[in-house]
Amino acid sequence: MAVITCGCTLLVLAPLFFVLVFLVGTGWSALNWDFFTRLPGAAGETGGGMTNAIAGTLLLISLAGVVGIPIGVLGGTFLAEYPAARLSQVTRFAADVMNGIPSIVMGLFAYVLIVLPMRHFSALAGGVALGVMLIPTVMRTTEEIVRLVPHSVREASLALGIPQWKTTLRVVIPTAAAGIVTGIMVGLARIAGETAPLLFTAFGNRFWNWNVLRPTAALPLQIFAYAISPFDDWHRQAWAGALTLVSIVLMVNIVARYAASRQVKSR
Amino acid sequence: MMERPVVERRAAALIDHTTAIQAENVHAWFDRLHALRGITMTIPERKVTAVIGPSGCGKSTFLRCLNRMHELVPGARVSGAVLMDGRDIYTPGVDPVQVRRRVGMVFQKPNPFPTMTIYENVAAGLTLAGEGSRKTLDEIVEQSLRAAALWDEVKDRLRKPGTSLSGGQQQRLCIARALAVSPEVLLMDEPASALDPASTLRIEELARDLAKDITIVIVTHNMQQAARVSDFTAFLLDGELVEYGPTNDLFTKPRERRTEDYITGRFG
């Protein structure tokens, strides 16, 4: 049994290995200063970069954070502080279900909610689609971390004559803050790589854009567009973009994991 | 009949003092568990009153009924009255938050706020309530740390985390934190049970010192501690008040057989 299951493990990890090998092997050679500093070139032209796409992804993630973090953190605090409430049970289940809703459906939702009434694509719509996807992740991690805050800390505050709500807001949440931030980082890293919800919300843009009401470029969108294009140079740039994206995502995951393990130890 | 004079003397001893808290027929439950079965006792002002008894006798629960902390446990209930200045703190309309500001509490395990510095911990009761200017805060923090006999040890590192202190120092930090909001009563729930003997001694001395200004109620399972530190002692067993009187009398001439059994170590 050991041999078979060990073989399964190697087989499952093989794609990870191959993806990383090809990413680094192909992407590294395509990475250069231009890639980070220049706008995309015209179709078929060699050169150009993804600077606007990287900026666009940052813009989208910030918007998503504005939508998703407050709802996630405060809602997660509710789940932790009133674990037995009917609403908590419903929300916990709904959050798990929502985590599994396909990202393309979130894109449709943002399209109907924002693009249709506004009559054009926008960074806002993309940010909302990603922000909604962020909610369940942040909510469930916040719940878990806030629950870990020792009861004695709440008691200490309540016994000082601090009202319950201030105890939660000023003592419990700050005590859990490091863990909550870790959870938020992992959640942001996850949505940073999402493409499907952006196709018909943020839409993509070949130029700079900082206006949230206009379409914006995004790194995953650009990778997709270049990957399915017929041009070799764009393929190279797609690999470079993928390497950049994966480096960011993996780095955040590794740092978050390290931080989380340190927090556990320091308790 | 032989006991009568003793009883009378005890009653007299209590009557001599101003009352800080008057508990009347206090019952407490955890869901269906009847933890306190009608406690009636008078806690004198600016004295140390010890509550002793075997574990599970309800002594901590009783303490937590005095500042309305008991009701925070899900499924917990209280009945009866706890009077301060003649007013029942359980009257509808009394804000438990205000009760807890008048009746502070120190817990079994030191529980400084982990994300706060020493200074912030002491000031927390005021800053979180949005009170106190910078200058008065500085003053109050120093006063409170002095009162908790911690000032000299920490005055040079007020910006260090509260959790960087030793266990005994942390407990005195918690005492300073409780004192900073100027409570009239300080409840101490086995405050030294997690500490080494030297730190224990310091906490005991502190309790005696503090009683010059405020009322102290201390729960302990350690009879020597009760004997050393308190003016009055109450013995609880199975949620009932078995005996209550001046500490010296209770330990030397217990009136009840059950008290005698307990203090001589025959059970518990």
Added chain:
Amino acid sequence: MIATRPAPGPVEEPSARTGDRQFRVLLATMAAAVPVVIGAILVALISAAWPAIHRFGAHFFVTSTWDPVAGTFGVLPFIYGTLVSSALALLLAIPLGLGVAIFLSELTPGWLRTPVGFFVELLAAIPSVVIGLWGIFVLVPWVRTTLEPVLKSALGFLPLFSGPPLGIGMLAAGLILSVMVVPFIVAVSTEVMRAVPSGQREAARALGATGWETTRTAVLPYARSGIIGAIFLALARALGETMAVTMVIGNVPQIKASLFAPAYTIPAVIANEFTEATDDLYVAALIYAGLVLFIVTVAVNALARLLVNRAARGPSVIRE
């Protein structure tokens, strides 16, 4: 000294309890956002898809013509493509995933468990579009030049493995989906297997069971509902996975017996055609397809969660 300082008089703070109530309402509102959003998605999709729902009704699911020019829309080929690619993915991912889960929960020495678990998580963290990129340039050529010719020469008599080896198509989509869903099976199954009380294993061991027998008789039956839940979770992922599939499946709305043939899935058609859809009926038809995907994935996820939650809690006998 304490007594000399004026007590903080009866600062009337009626806000204390009102504050508690208001704060609780605020938190509850945020928590309620999750079920509300799920409801809002349903309402939004139904309203936007209404022209198509009204026009095609249930015929939508049994019609295999997808002709934007003629205004005829049927999703049968997309449903077929979605189901078959997902089934193929699960066929590969279930045995592999369970193998890894058994390895992680029953066999691995502690020092190896954390890194292996971490790598499996990393696999799940790689963005779909990156997996798709790898699919186009690495996996698909390998499928075309190696896997499909081998399958064809060995099993070519079966209709499943007939036709020219194109690389892109159902087989490549199934493979890439299996890579993407296997981490979910591993993570959840490992968790539920670890939740099996060690007493169960010891009992089997005491009866003289070998390692594999112990796993088979004591662990797997106990963890069964959780494992089925894990499979449903993976299924929901596979059904909704968009980018990687779009990039390798070939995007031809057809129903072919051969796994070598190109196909199309619901998420892929939405991804590809939504921005090109010019008239309202076309958009509504795509949203209708998305609505179907939403309802199916929510149902599958809900079922999965019920099973997993039950397994993670363990049988009630143990709890009491």
